[in-house]
Amino acid sequence: MSHAVFDLLELQRLRLTNELRHREDISVERLPDYVDDQVASENREISSQKLSNSSEELKDTVRAQEKLRENTYGQCDDCEGDIKPIRLKANFAAIRCIPCQEIHERRKQLLEDRRPRFY
Numbered sequence: 001m002s003h004a005v006f007d008l009l010e011l012q013r014l015r016l017t018n019e020l021r022h023r024e025d026i027s028v029e030r031l032p033d034y035v036d037d038q039v040a041s042e043n044r045e046i047s048s049q050k051l052s053n054s055s056e057e058l059k060d061t062v063r064a065q066e067k068l069r070e071n072t073y074g075q076c077d078d079c080e081g082d083i084k085p086i087r088l089k090a091n092f093a094a095i096r097c098i099p100c101q102e103i104h105e106r107r108k109q110l111l112e113d114r115r116p117r118f119y
């Protein structure tokens with residue numbers, strides 16, 4: 001079973017790596033002159049959000065592969081409790097149980113909200 005999961009993670013890792021490699025394509029997106037600054041900066045915001053999601057996903061994917069090797073796959077990285085099989089089935093790169101993931105995301109969101117904005 002773990003071999004199949006490892007391969008799935010590997011495919012996901014390659015896809016995300018590729019996505020992040022094309023980050024310039026997203027951030028240097030050309031906008032027509034009539035698009036006002038507001039829309040332009042919103043667009044940049046969405047792009048950077050997308051990138052941050054992909055790099056977070058990539059981090060988790062690599063970590064999940066590590067966990068397979070360490071034999072801790074299916075165990076939450078934060079509380080060391082079991083990650084429910086149904087969660088792993090929905091997201092095989094899950095490295096945290098649902099409560100820990102929620103805390104993690106809320107914390108991340110707080111940090112992002114505090115980040116200065118340029119518009």
Ligand SMILES: [Zn+2]
Nearest residue numbers: 076079097100
């Ligand atoms: Zn946990």
